[in-house]
Amino acid sequence: MADYSRKQEALDYHAKPKPGKLAISVTKPFTTYEELSLAYTPGVAEPVKAIRDDPEAAFRYTSKGNLVAVISNGTAVLGLGDTGALASKPVMEGKAVLFKKFADVNVFDIEVDADNPKDFIDTVVRIAPTFGGINLEDIAAPHCFEIEKTLIERLDIPVFHDDQHGTAIIVAAGLINALELQGKKLADAKIVCMGAGAAGVASMNLLLEMGAQLENVFMCDRKGVIHSERDDLSEQKAQFATKTDLRSVDDAMKQADVFIGLSGPDTVSKEQIGMMPARPVVFALSNPTPEITPEDAQSVRDDLIMATGRSDYPNQVNNVLGFPYIFRGALDVRARRINMTMCVAAARAMGELARQPVPNSVLEAHSQDAMSFGPDYIIPSPFDPRLIDFIPPAVAQAAIATGVARTEYPSHYPQPVVEPKQG
Incomplete structure (x- = not known):
């Protein structure tokens, strides 16, 4: 009964009093004939000509500069898999709400009925002039890698696949802090990553950029450790093919200072957590059911620091951050x-x-x-x-x-709290 009630509550939330979670509001006065003439013809011709002569003027005269497209083809929606483009719309609308609520960024959610990467890419390229940025969402691997890479090359606005890099950024932030509390350094830490999909690959790449060592990273898939003697690796997996004698997850866990799970529910045992060296860090991020629950992990270790993707446990790795x-x-x-x-x-x-x-x-x-x-x-x-x-x-x-900004540091910003490192 409780499950039914929660399901109905979610459906009612999305249906009432008006369907959906988004609306468009008018941002200029629009109550007189004079204002009508400015908003539309003939007044609108002036910004049209200005943009025709200088495309950068679009940032001054239109909403482009604060407008992001949240785009999906619905091939990897939450934990539901390939739902199709239309069924991804509630998630994309939800993403839009978070953009607006937390950072006052306007969003159009766009659901593209295109399983073929080329068709998807072509669609996004053609609509890109509307936007100041593109947030790709819920696109299955390996197509998501090709799509993002190609769009970055073809467009002159930010393209960001949140399932890859958003997750990676929060993982990196939390891991640096956890390792410090455990008296360990990223450069020395041996890291097991369970899951070689979009989030796993991006997370490991970011950690390498921040100081982790490739020889200390052991990525695992369904066949065990990804090592240099395997001949069944995709381009994304191959970059993590370490020269090692380790083959099974058990082998890797015995050396792991860090476990990062970006795979599926209940894929790690209490015994494997018990194998880890002293003061481990465990990020079990499969959602809603983690690779191992905090209760199970803590039943065999009292010296670990743990994070999950859930809000009902401490240390939630949440992309909205x-x-x-x-x-x-x-x-x-x-x-x-x-x-x-x-x-x-x-x-x-x-x-x-x-x-x-x-x-x-x-x-x-x-x-x-x-x-x-x-x-x-x-x-x-x-x-x-x-x-x-x-x-x-x-x-x-x-x-x-890094030379990718078109303008100077905004005068209304506070001074940066953290000095970014090059690279």
Whole structure:
């Protein structure tokens, strides 16, 4: 009965009082004939001519500069798989709500009925002039890699696949903090990544950029450790084919300072967690059912730090911590792309925020009397109002430093909290 009630509550939320979660509002006065003549003909001809003569004028005279397209073909929707484009629309609308709520970024959600990567890419390229950025969402691997890479090459606005890089940024932020609390360094840590899909590949690439060593990264798929003697590897998996004698997940876990799960439910046992060296870090991020529950992991280890993708446990790896603020920073300097340096800057800023005193508004949101940086608080809360002050400035500064920004550092921004590193 409880499951039915929750299901009906979700359906009613989306259906009433009006279907969907989005609407469009008018941003200019529009009550007189004079205002009509300015909004449409003949007045609208003036910005048209200005943009015809200088495409950059679109950022001044239209909503382009604060408008992101959230685009999916519905081939990998949440934990539901290939639902088709239309059925992905509630998720894309939800993403739009988060953009607007947390970073005041406007969104058009666009569902593209195209399983073929070329058709999808062609569609996005043709509609791209409308937007200041493209957020790809819920596109299955391996097509998501080709789609993102090609769109980045063909477009001069940021293209960001959140299932890859959004997840990677939050993972990196939390892991840096967790390792410090455990008295370990990223450069020395042996990392097992269960899952070689979009999020796994992007997360490991970002950690390598931030100082992890390739010889210490053991990515695992259904066949075990991805190693250099395997001849069945995709291009994405092959870059993590380590020269090693390790073959099984058990072999790898015996050496792992860090376990990162981006695979599926219940794929790691208590026995495997028990094999890990002292003071391990366990990120079991399959959602809604993690690779191993905190209860099971903590029943065999009292020295671990753990994160999941769920809101009912401490240390939730939640993409809403990232994408609204990353795009905010990118849009505010009219960035041509979101590059690795910008991702590193976002991760470092996010990690730094978790170390700051927690404001009362966050305590109230979590119904807690006290929260502070430590084993149960390595990642900021999504309700921390300071995310907008930490992440966009760091991203904007990194965009400027790497030459992908069209404008200077915004005068209304606070000074960046974290200095981004090059690379």
